[in-house]
Amino acid sequence: MIRKPYNLICLLLSFLYELLLANLQVARIVLTPGLPISPGIVAYDTKLESDLAITSLANMITLTPGTLTMEVSDDKHRLFIHTLNLDDPDAVVASIRNAFEKYLLELER
Numbered sequence: 726m727i728r729k730p731y732n733l734i735c736l737l738l739s740f741l742y743e744l745l746l747a748n749l750q751v752a753r754i755v756l757t758p759g760l761p762i763s764p765g766i767v768a769y770d771t772k773l774e775s776d777l778a779i780t781s782l783a784n785m786i787t788l789t790p791g792t793l794t795m796e797v798s799d800d801k802h803r804l805f806i807h808t809l810n811l812d813d814p815d816a817v818v819a820s821i822r823n824a825f826e827k828y829l830l831e832l833e834r
Contacts (some may be wrong), residue, residue: 729832736828743789743824751790754809765811766795769804769818771826776801778829785825792817 754760773779779801783794791809798804808817 732828732831736825736832739824739828740785740789743785743820747790747792751809754791762809763811764807764809765814767806767808767811767814767817769806769821771802771804773826773829773833775833778833779804782821782825782829786821 754762771779771782773782779797783797783804786792786794786804786806793807794804795807796805806817806821811817
């Protein structure tokens with residue numbers, strides 16, 4: 726019973742951290758006009774099952790500056806995400822999985 730509140734608090738703290746970090750990264754891009762960016766789209770395969778968890782993940786991604794959930798596949802297991810900097814697609818996927826999805830998976834159980 727204590728695991729759910731703990732996981733929710735971890736999710737919220739992780740989201741706030743990612744939000745702060747993304748704001749700083751986007752501010753740096755805006756304030757440094759010559760800074761090269763490489764926008765792109767990544768397909769993110771999720772293990773989440775419930776509509777609430779998938780919607781929460783999509784919203785957290787969209788609320789984080791520099792990323793936008795564009796679409797969720799019909800089978801609800803793949804999200805298409807636009808990102809301002811797609812130098813390393815695996816790093817984007819790992820960041821989402823470690824910052825948001827792992828806590829949502831625990832809450833979903």
